[in-house]
Amino acid sequence: MASMDFLADRPHRVVVLALDGVYPFELGIPNRVFTMVPGAYEVVTCAVTADRTVATNADFTVTVGHGPEALDDADTVIVPPYDLRLITAELPQAVRDALARIRPGTRIVSICTGAFTLAAAGLLDGRPATTHWALADHFRRMFPHLALDPDVLFVDDGDVLTSAGAASGVDVCLHVVRSDHGSAVANRVARHCVVPPWREGGQAQYIEQPVPDEGAADTAATRVWALEHLDRPLALRELAAHAGMSPRTFARRFQEETGTSPGRWLIQQRVHRARHLLESSDLPVDRVAAEVGFATGTSLRQHLQAAIGVSPQMYRKTFQAQAAAGGG
Known part of the structure; x- marks a missing residue:
């Protein structure tokens, strides 16, 4: 940040x-x-x-x-x-x-x-x-x-x-x-x-790829489902089962469609959701972690630090101060 x-x-x-x-x-x-x-x-x-x-x-x-x-x-x-x-x-x-x-x-x-x-x-x-x-x-x-x-x-x-x-x-x-x-x-x-506030994945999804076979399944519905269940562990096998694919096929199709792996995508979405909760609620850090599917508050701290370089407490303090000053 x-x-x-x-x-x-x-x-x-x-x-x-x-x-x-x-x-x-x-x-x-x-x-x-x-x-x-x-x-x-x-x-x-x-x-x-x-x-x-x-x-x-x-x-x-x-x-x-x-x-x-x-x-x-x-x-x-x-x-x-x-x-x-x-x-x-x-x-x-x-x-x-x-x-x-x-x-x-x-x-x-x-x-x-x-x-x-x-x-x-x-x-x-x-x-x-x-x-x-x-x-x-x-x-x-x-x-x-x-x-x-x-x-x-x-x-x-x-x-x-x-x-x-x-x-x-x-x-x-x-x-x-x-x-x-x-x-x-x-x-x-x-x-x-009229644009999404946060686009999934990276540029790899826009690189020219062979057109999938007509009627081939995609991972979009499973991504929507995963966002509704971020508080759960969501292992690759469970995601693949929801999409009706083998884990190997699901991981390959997911990478083709989003430009990232299922595991990395889940971390991105969990960090994004955690940031929103830190800004908009007074939930303790451990509760925020549980709400977004990180096992512990320590795990949330590590992932937030890696993503934006600050701790949950500092992130919350920054945006609460801005809100109090009329900045957002």
Whole structure:
């Protein structure tokens, strides 16, 4: 969970950096998501040059509202994707100069090929990262020293977040809202945007796969059933039996459909449910653990720490304080 301080006297300033060749769809995602939290965020768009004109990868150009000076007081900077043909390991000087204006400690988020910009600027050195799965090999050739995980929708490494292609820009922006203001606020934003507040699995489910045989069973109904019974142990054999498959076939189909294993998926869902209960209830940690299917409070603490880097008590304290201050 990112540790971002929200100043009471002004909204959190999100600056979207539009580079030449920018994809218009992703360029608009931050404004669409963050402005759905009234009063919490100010979203502005800037170019790296003073004339503020940016060529998109479509058949039009845009004139954004700000030049690179907008980066000087950004709290969060978002770099949307731009045309792969314009990406080089050595950034144009104007881009380097613009990125140099970002204050230390500012949260930086990339969408899709935006990760190439962060990598070329050295901002991903020593950090885990992701980008669109189809560009993973290209990324590794350009930046072989970086640790890339092409299987996930986004990577949160504290003050630097990277995400996969297109719709994962919505995922990472909702994740930022969730980290800043809690799942209830993020869920509300997701409903307004008519998107799921939390997508299952990772990018592997979107990689081109052979089409299953007509009439082949899937695991969707079992996933719904599992979410209704998270308080139970839910062994692989029981999940497979519910789906009418052998454990081996079920595990393979589950991986194909969600991009992750049944065990890892269950942990993700249990952590997600636990976060909601920690935010919205006063249940003791051990009771929260039991409600979501972790055997003990210690198990919940370990999984929450691994997922977002904080203890249940600290997570609850953070969002109770925000709620008391009117932040969510």
